[in-house]
Amino acid sequence: MIPSTATIALVLAVLSLAQNAFLATAAGPRVIIVGAGMSGISAGKRLSEAGITDLLILEATDHVGGRMHKQNFAGINVEVGANWVEGVNGGKMNPIWPIVNSTLKLRNFRxxxxxxxxxxxxxxxxxxxxxxxxxxxxxxxxxxxxxxxxxxxxxxxxxxxxxxxxxxxxxxxxxxxxxxxxxxxxxxxxxxxxxxxxxxxxxxxxxxxxxxxxxFGDDTYFVADQRGYESVVYHLAGQYLKTDKSGKIVDPRLKLNKVVREISYSPNGVTVKTEDNSVYQADYVMVSASLGVLQSDLIQFKPQLPAWKVVAIYKFxxxxxxxxxxxxxxxxxxxxxxxxxxxxxxxxxxxxxxxxxxxxxxxxxxxxxxxxxxxxxxxxxxxxxxxxxxxxxxxxxxxxxxxxxxxxxxxxxxxxxxxxxxxxxxxxWPIGVSRYEYDQLRAPVGRVYFTGEHTSEHYNGYVHGAYLAGIDSAEILINCAQKKMCKYHVQGKYD
The missing domain is CATH 3.90.660.10 (Polyamine Oxidase; Chain A, domain 2)
Structure with missing residues (x-):
């Protein structure tokens, strides 16, 4: 029996209502974050605070923290990456310092x-x-x-x-x-x-x-805690990712050992492919890979990033x-x-x-x-x-x-x-690079957003720079996804 027009209309209406009900309960757009270092975790936290909780974090290594990473050496844990809270006891508060010194009480030495x-x-x-x-x-x-x-x-x-x-x-x-x-x-x-x-x-x-x-001040403090400086990243992650009683992250939105090799993007969304042939789709992607990775061939963008973006990446x-x-x-x-x-x-x-x-x-x-x-x-x-x-x-x-x-x-x-x-x-920041190239470096390309210490406006190269960059990049994405303010302004080279 061929269904009547009225029946078809009723079915479509029910499906439409179901879809709208799903969208109403979904936590906004879906965002993939590439990298679980300081900037990626910081960006995820800010997105979550804004109500964007449909997140997926893909981390290439087997741990959270990125370049904040401890390693056992001759019976003690030492920091192979970031080691200091740099810029303390000045006019402004370094945002990392109270987390290290007051909240987590990590052993540190001036x-x-x-x-x-x-x-x-x-x-x-x-x-x-x-x-x-x-x-x-x-x-x-x-x-x-x-x-x-x-x-x-x-x-x-x-x-x-x-x-x-x-x-x-x-x-x-x-x-x-x-x-x-x-x-x-x-x-x-x-x-x-x-x-x-x-x-x-x-x-x-x-x-x-x-x-x-x-x-932030001239003082620097060396972190020498056996829990590791990476504890700061875990602390931030634990504010929006599910953890067990020991503090281990057990949230299914974090996937370790996922090496992103390809990011395809269009006006309708993004597709991310990993080395193990997994495929993930989302509305937006936030790339927190290091500048060095962006300068390498590890991640292929399809279509290729525009020339202005590539030049900015290679100038730093x-x-x-x-x-x-x-x-x-x-x-x-x-x-x-x-x-x-x-x-x-x-x-x-x-x-x-x-x-x-x-x-x-x-x-x-x-x-x-x-x-x-x-x-x-x-x-x-x-x-x-x-x-x-x-x-x-x-x-x-x-x-x-x-x-x-x-x-x-x-x-x-x-x-x-x-x-x-x-x-x-x-x-x-080398000679020959101006604020213009910096703005291009952190500017989004369509639905592809970028973060990392290299995108920090004033503090590139530092832990607090990575933390603040994650927040700043998340704000740019939030403005687009929630406020429809998607145009990112890059000042003229000599403005």
Whole structure:
């Protein structure tokens, strides 16, 4: 029997009512978040607060936290990624600090760099004269202060920006760049140790002064809690994702070991495909993958991202910052007040320069941390740990020629640059990149949104930058999904 027109109309009406009832109970649009690091989790929290709870978080690794990640080393948990709350005790409150210090009460220690001048070792052993080093440091500080004043007079567009090295030349501080080992070591400590790239690369206008310290304060606090700095990310995730009694996330909206390889987008929605051939569909996607991943071929966008977006992605730098932990059977280095940090002034710039001992953080662990960056990081990642250990032992025996320096028993060398899920540690704002390219970097493309520390307007490269970027990017998506304000304004290059 052929149904009557009235019957068909009735069925369609019932189906329509059922569909509308489903939409009424659904929590707004469906959003896929790529990455469960700080920015991805932060974005998810803000979306949830706005009523967008139909979320799916796809994380490539087996853990939450991204570049905030602890690892067991010789019986203690150390941070292979982010380690400090940077910018504390200033005019504004760093949003990460109360979570670390008050809510979670993670063990943390103020890093004291005030005595560095008395802890600079010559290439072949012995300490430089403290007054001499302080004089060199004061000269560098003077040039930097002049640079800060200059930065404040330049157009906000960045059209008259220069490199930090150009700033140093302008103020007659080593016009040819640092040449003596002690000057190279101090220069490395002041800039590379913070930015992970040298002054000839980094933007003066965006790095001198660094907004993190001018806004939040000059103090930094080293997190040395066995629960891990990643506890902050788990804490934020637990505010909208279901957890069990132990705090483990058991929410089905979080899927680990899901490597996103393809994102297809159209005016009607997005489709995300993972390496295990799973396919997920949604109204929007929030990509919180690192800048290094965006610069690689891990994720394919279909259609390809527009040229303006690709150029912006490639103009920014993904820097490499490597913290190498080394354990010894006994201590042979100085301890006590003012001895936590020390420098090795090699004639080879960036060669195992900045050292830290852990008398307070990890008592009796007999562990040292040495930090390398940039080209040295890439070089070290491509050699064996035994080769790196041998180089470190040679340096330490040069620094302490009169000491019995035993062979290291353990070494931990993170390989962020080689890891396809990160391709580096954090972004750095290079010379030649203006506010215009930054706006393009975080701008959405259709239904594809972007977040991450590299999209933080003022705090790229920092944990608080990743946290705030997640909130900011979520707000852009919320404006579109709920308020139909989908046009993202990018100021003109010279505005």
């Amino acid at each position: 890093s004291d760099f005030d005595y560095l001048a008395q802890n600079v070792y010559k290439e072949n052993g012995g300490l430089y004269d403290q007054d001499y080093v302080q004089k060199r440091l004061d000269q560098a500080d003077k040039a930097e202060e002049s640079g800060k004043k200059l930065s404040g007079t330049l157009p906000a567009s960045g059209s008259n920006d220069m490199s930090i090295l150009a700033m140093q030349r302008l103020y007659d501080h080593q016009p040819n760049g640092p040449e003596m080992p002690v000057d190279m070591a101090l220069d490395y400590y002041k800039f590379d140790y913070e930015l992970a790239e040298p002054p000839r690369v980094s933007s003066m206008q965006n790095c001198v002064p660094l907004p993190t310290f001018s806004d 730098d993904m820097a490499v910052y490597t913290k190498i932990f080394v354990k010894f059977p006994k201590k042979f280095w100085p301890e006590g007040k003012g001895r936590e940090f020390f420098l090795y002034a090699s004639s080879r710039r960036g060669y195992y320069v900045v050292w830290q001992e852990f008398e307070k953080q990890y008592p009796d662990a007999n562990v040292l941390l040495v930090t390398v960056t940039d080209e040295e990081s890439r070089r070290i990642e491509q050699q064996s740990d035994n080769q790196t250990k041998a180089e470190i032992m040679e340096v330490l025996r040069k620094m302490f020629p009169g000491k019995d320096v035993p062979d290291a028993t353990d070494i931990l060398v993170p390989r962020w640059w080689s890891d396809r899920f990160y391709k580096g540690t954090f972004s750095n």
